[in-house]
Amino acid sequence: MKEIIYGIHSIENLLLTSPKRFIKVFISKNRKDYKIKKIINNFKKKNILIKFCDINYLNKIVNGVHQGIIAEIYKLKKFKxxxxxxxxxxxxxxxxxxxxxxxxxxxxxxxxxxxxxxxxxxxxxxxxxxxxxxxxxxxxxxxxxxxxxxxxxxxxxxxxxxxxxxxxxxxxxxxxxxxxxxxxxxxxxxxxxxxxxxxxxxxxxxxxxxxxxxxxxxxxxxxxxxxxxxxxxxxxxxxxxxxx
The missing domain is CATH 3.40.1280.10 (SPOUT methyltransferase, trefoil knot domain)
Known part of the structure; x- marks a missing residue:
C-alpha cells in the first residue's frame, strides 16, 4: 500500500533512514533554493524518480502546506x-x-x-x-x-x-x-x-x-x-x- 508525506524535514529524514520506501517525489518547479537542490541531489543518488510540477498541482494534494515537496511512499507494516x-x-x-x-x-x-x-x-x-x-x-x-x-x-x-x-x-x-x-x-x-x-x-x-x-x-x-x-x-x- 502507498501513502503521501510532505515537508522538507519529514522527507529528508525518511530519505536518510529508509530510502527504499520512496516510490516517487513531486517537487515544485518554483523551488530553486539550496535546501531543495541538496535533497534533489540525494534523490538522484538513490535513483528515486523525481517529477517537477506546478505549485497548484501540489496544493491540490495537500492543501498548500507542503513546502514545495511531496513524496509517494510505501506504507510501513503496522504494529498491533x-x-x-x-x-x-x-x-x-x-x-x-x-x-x-x-x-x-x-x-x-x-x-x-x-x-x-x-x-x-x-x-x-x-x-x-x-x-x-x-x-x-x-x-x-x-x-x-x-x-x-x-x-x-x-x-x-x-x-x-x-x-x-x-x-x-x-x-x-x-x-x-x-x-x-x-x-x-x-x-x-x-x-x-x-x-x-x-x-x-x-x-x-x-x-x-x-x-x-x-x-x-x-x-x-x-x-x-x-x-x-x-x-x-x-x-x-x-x-x-x-x-x-
Missing part, C-alpha cells in the same frame, strides 16, 4: 497489540510513552518527535478519542513517526494491565498530585502516560497508574501544552538514565 511484548522483551529497561486522548494532530506529531529524540521504545495510542497518524502528524513529527513503533489499542485499560504483568511501572502525569517529577525515580522500566489537551488523564486511566507525578511550575498556570510537558518529562528520563 499482540506485538507489544516482542518489541520490548529484549530491552533491559523499557521506555514507553502512552498518549491518551491527544486530539490535535500537531500536538500528537510533536509528542512523537519528542519520543523519538529521547529513545522511547514504543508509543501506545488508544484508537478512540485520539488524532489519527495522518500526513499532518507525520510532517509535525519531522519523520519521527516513520522511525518509532506506534501501536493503536482498542482497550487502554487492558493494555495497562498487561504492561503491569510484565513489570512495567505505569506513571501518569497530572497537576493533581504532590509527587514532583524531579524527585521520582525514572531509571526503571516505565510507561509514561499523558492525557488530553483539555482534560488530562481520565479517571479510569489514573486507577491503573502505579504513581502520579507533576511538573513543578511557578506563576498562575496549572498546566503546560502537552507536547511541551512530554518533552520535559522524557528528557528527565534521559537525564536520570545517562547523566547522573
Amino acid at each position: 497489540e499482540i506485538n507489544i511484548y516482542n518489541i520490548i522483551k529484549d530491552v533491559k529497561k523499557p521506555f514507553l510513552l502512552i498518549l491518551d486522548g491527544i486530539t490535535d494532530p500537531r500536538n500528537l506529531g510533536a509528542c512523537i518527535r519528542n519520543a523519538y529524540a529521547t529513545g522511547v521504545n514504543l508509543i501506545i495510542i488508544p484508537k478512540n478519542r485520539s488524532a489519527r497518524i495522518n500526513s499532518l502528524v507525520k510532517k509535525t513529527s519531522c519523520g519521527a513517526s516513520e522511525n518509532i513503533p506506534i501501536i493503536n489499542v482498542v482497550n487502554l485499560s487492558k493494555t495497562l494491565i498487561f504492561l503491569k504483568k510484565i513489570n512495567i511501572i505505569i506513571i501518569g502525569t497530572t497537576h493533581k498530585t504532590n509527587n514532583l517529577l524531579f524527585k521520582t525515580n525514572l531509571n526503571i522500566p516505565i510507561a509514561l502516560i499523558f492525557g488530553s489537551e483539555n482534560n488530562g488523564l481520565r479517571k479510569l486511566t489514573i486507577k491503573h497508574c502505579d504513581k502520579l507525578i507533576n511538573i513543578p511550575m511557578k506563576g498562575n498556570i496549572t498546566s503546560l501544552n502537552v507536547s511541551v510537558a512530554t518533552g520535559i518529562v522524557l528528557y528527565e528520563v534521559i537525564r536520570q538514565r545517562y547523566f547522573i
Whole structure:
C-alpha cells in the first residue's frame, strides 16, 4: 500500500533512514533554493524518480502546506497489540510513552518527535478519542513517526494491565498530585502516560497508574501544552538514565 508525506524535514529524514520506501517525489518547479537542490541531489543518488510540477498541482494534494515537496511512499507494516511484548522483551529497561486522548494532530506529531529524540521504545495510542497518524502528524513529527513503533489499542485499560504483568511501572502525569517529577525515580522500566489537551488523564486511566507525578511550575498556570510537558518529562528520563 502507498501513502503521501510532505515537508522538507519529514522527507529528508525518511530519505536518510529508509530510502527504499520512496516510490516517487513531486517537487515544485518554483523551488530553486539550496535546501531543495541538496535533497534533489540525494534523490538522484538513490535513483528515486523525481517529477517537477506546478505549485497548484501540489496544493491540490495537500492543501498548500507542503513546502514545495511531496513524496509517494510505501506504507510501513503496522504494529498491533499482540506485538507489544516482542518489541520490548529484549530491552533491559523499557521506555514507553502512552498518549491518551491527544486530539490535535500537531500536538500528537510533536509528542512523537519528542519520543523519538529521547529513545522511547514504543508509543501506545488508544484508537478512540485520539488524532489519527495522518500526513499532518507525520510532517509535525519531522519523520519521527516513520522511525518509532506506534501501536493503536482498542482497550487502554487492558493494555495497562498487561504492561503491569510484565513489570512495567505505569506513571501518569497530572497537576493533581504532590509527587514532583524531579524527585521520582525514572531509571526503571516505565510507561509514561499523558492525557488530553483539555482534560488530562481520565479517571479510569489514573486507577491503573502505579504513581502520579507533576511538573513543578511557578506563576498562575496549572498546566503546560502537552507536547511541551512530554518533552520535559522524557528528557528527565534521559537525564536520570545517562547523566547522573
